[in-house]
Amino acid sequence: MVQLSQTVPSVLQRDAVRRLGPLLLDRCAAVRETSAGALRNLSACGGPEVCEDMVRQDILTPLITLLRECCSGFEVNPSPKNSKNTVEDVANEAINLLWNLCENSSRAVSVFNKAGLLDVLVLCLERHEQKVELALSAAHCLHTVTEENAELLRSVSVGVLSALEAVLLSTHTDMQHSLLRTLVAGSLWNLKGSIPAARQAQTLSALVATLSASLDLDAGALIQQLQSAEAERLASEIAVAEGNGAQGLDGLEEEQHQHSANGGEEQMEEEEERVNGGQKGQKDKDFSDLLPKGKQELREAGALLLAQQTSLEVIVNMCCSEDPSDDEWEEASSSDESEVCADGVCEGGSLQSPLCLSAEVHSALIHHSVPQKVLKKAEFPSPAAVDACGRDPSWRSLIKKMQRVQCRALTCLHNILAAMDTEALGGAAGLQTVAQHLASLVFSSSDVLKEEEFLEAVTSALRSLLQIMASKNIPQCMSPQQLMSVCEAATRCDVMSVRVNALAILGITGSTLAKETGSADTLQMIGTALLSVASKDPNLVVCGEALDALFDVFADGAEAESAARSIRLLASLKALQPVFKAKLRKEGKGNYSPEQLCVLDNIKVNLRRFIGYLQTLKN
Known part of the structure; x- marks a missing residue:
């Protein structure tokens, strides 16, 4: 039931967490496993708010007791292979619940540290020979709780x-x-x-x-x-089932029905998309261990x-x-970073x-x-x-x-x-190979330029590569027209970072071209595109990036001067200046971070100076 997100609120309203909590310590192993499984699914499909609420309701107290009892039972009662409701199966559901809670609640991580649960995860990891699913769950949880966790670092022993x-x-x-x-x-x-x-x-x-x-x-x-x-x-199982008669075949058909086209894996994929909410900052939740047992x-x-x-x-x-x-x-972490010293070296x-x-x-x-x-x-x-x-x-x-x-x-x-460093990447030839590779990806079809996640990744890589190549005076293998087509697609993207990357790429390309003879026409094309974004984009950070790119492209050189006159850059920036200042004053506070406001203030100052520079060229 709780794998369906729409049922979660009604289940929570009926006090499910408080009712299921005591069942984690029930005498029956099957009850322990299924109650832990229900809570685990509730935490996975309910999201961060539900996880925080579960921690507030003190679900961790019975969960920690259960985990310790499971670990003490690993050696006392070794589980035969393929048996049901084993101590490892119970521990697997419990570890998954712990993982979800720690992934979504800093309070849960704090309880994890204070309870010394690192040893519990290590014991589960060491069961990988007998129960790899349990070891995987423990490894996922460990990977989560060790991230940006200075308090945990102090408790890591040589044995761990x-x-x-x-x-x-x-x-x-x-x-x-x-x-x-x-x-x-x-x-x-x-x-x-x-x-x-x-x-x-x-x-x-x-x-x-x-x-x-x-x-x-x-x-x-x-x-x-x-x-x-x-x-x-x-095919082999069907043959065996046919040999065992109708009853065996019915059982196999039932199993295949469970694994059918509309089975749990597609639902889990939908839940993953829902939990992530389309945001890159959210971690990707793996639901693979909720697949039916037969889907090895x-x-x-x-x-x-x-x-x-x-x-x-x-x-x-x-x-x-x-x-x-x-x-x-x-997402940029807001957790304790005290393990990094002032000089940037880890303790x-x-x-x-x-x-x-x-x-x-x-x-x-x-x-x-x-x-x-x-x-x-x-x-x-x-x-x-x-x-x-x-x-x-x-x-x-x-x-x-x-x-x-x-x-x-x-x-x-x-x-x-x-x-x-460049040499480690194969020098100039190596970087040009990477550039050709990225070009082949981008221009493989027009459809790829509609995929936001791909666009964000490829424009980040392109921006970094072109900046390095420009700083080393390495010729670029993509034409300005090709880069313009990428940037046109990117500037239409809803993701702000994609638009920022695209504008930076135009700035890098334009500043490189400005040093070449006969580039004025291309610089006009780039300048017109940047001016359009600077004056029309609703996001001030994007507008600022477009202005910054304009400063780079038209900073120096005869070709840049010629192109600036052709697109009436001075008049356009003079008209844009009061609008940019007014938007920054009205929209800045509350909508942008202190770091972004600092950058935007610098761009405002640089805009005034750049206008002054263009006026000296006119005179």
């Missing part, structure tokens, strides 16, 4: 680190274990401040090797293999794609940029500075060819795999996940370009 490293070095080849290792790698990166100096190099090497191995996997080919394996398994191949395929997505996200964090907004799927080690890559991280990423692997993942998903998933309704949700991996790779590429 050793246990995580042991999981990282496991050799299982299935996709669920690949995802498990990737999540543990991300958790270790979050915990890097607590790793002893003597172990840092070894841990970093194993961590990057894990991420690299995940990106090595050919998702398109593996998904098709898994689909074929599912078809063979179902689909579960494996989902784990493969999530492992690659997570690997790319961790690499983005490793290639930390000056601009927190560069991270397209993470307990020196693996990373927020403004650049350390030598150790840089070396590890290059050694494992991570930039090249990220570039490969930035390609469009395999057409054959997309087609195969499109033909099978229960696999259709994987198409979005494949597209998401590509977008994460593009954002990852953006951060790599911003953090690594």
Whole structure:
């Protein structure tokens, strides 16, 4: 019932949380598991407000007791394989509930820290040989609670680190274990401040090797293999059922009905979209373990794609940029950052500075060819795999996940370009190869320029790449007309960051062209486009970016002067100046952050100065 979002309010009104809480400690294992499952689904489908309410109603007290009892029962009552309502099954539902609460409530994270639940997660992780689903749930939860959690860093023991490293070095080849290792790698990166100096190099090497191995996997080919394996398994089961008579066949048909085109996986995908609300700041919630038990191949395929997505996200964090907004799927964190000292070096080690890559991280990423692997993942998903998933309704949700991996790779590429030196990326020839690659993506079809997530990722990467190429005087392989077509599509996008990226691209392109003879006509085209945005866009940040780009394009040179006269730039900016100032005065406070207002104030000052500069040219 509570997997359907419309039922959540009525269930909550009937005091479901207080009624289900005591059942977490019922004597019957089946009651424990199903009550934990109901609360888990309620937390997943109800969203942050419901999670906060559950924490306020003290659901964590019985949940913590349940988890400790489950962990003490792992060795006392080892569960036979394939048995129902095992202690691991109960723990799995409980860990998922804990994960959802901690992902949506800072108070839940605080309780997690005070209750010392890190050891509980480690014990569940260590069960990966017997119950990989439980270990995966624990790894997801660990990846969440270790993020920006200075209080937890102080409680990490050598034993915990050793246990995580042991999981990282496991050799299982299935996709669920690949995802498990990737999540543990991300958790270790979050915990890097607590790793002893003597172990840092070894841990970093194993961590990057894990991420690299995940990106090595050919998702398109593996998904098709898994689909074929599912078809063979179902055919075999039908043959066995037919041999056992009508009763066995009826059972199989019932199972297939549960896995039908309108099964739980599509509903979970819809819930994921609803919970995320289309906002990049929300974390992507994985519902794969809610798939019917028989969908092992689909579960494996989902784990493969999530492992690659997570690997790319961790690499983005490793290639930390000056601009927190560069991270397209993470909101700027407001949590405690006391683990970062004034000089930008983490306590307990020196693996990373927020403004650049350390030598150790840089070396590890290059050694494992991570930039090249990220570039490969930035390609469009395999057409054959997309087609195969499109033909099978229960696999259709994987198409979005494949597209998401590509977008994460593009954002990852953006951060790599911003953090690594040119030579490490193959010098001028290497950067031109990346530019050609991005051009082939953008101009593959007009439809891709309508996808907001793709546009945000590709314009971020293009902006970073073109800025580097301009600073190194490396010739660009895309024509101004091509870039204009990208920017025209981007400036029509509803996502503000896409419009800002597009304007920055025009500014970079124009300032480069201004140094070339015979570029006045193209500069006129760019200037006209920038003026239009600066005067018409409803968002002041976008208007400011357009003005900033104009300052860059027409700052110097005979071609720029000629183009400025042709488009009557001085008169246009004089007319725009009082309008911009008035909008900033009326709309600024309350609508924009202090940082944005500071930038806009600087642009207002620069606009006055630039008008003065243009007037000297006229005279």
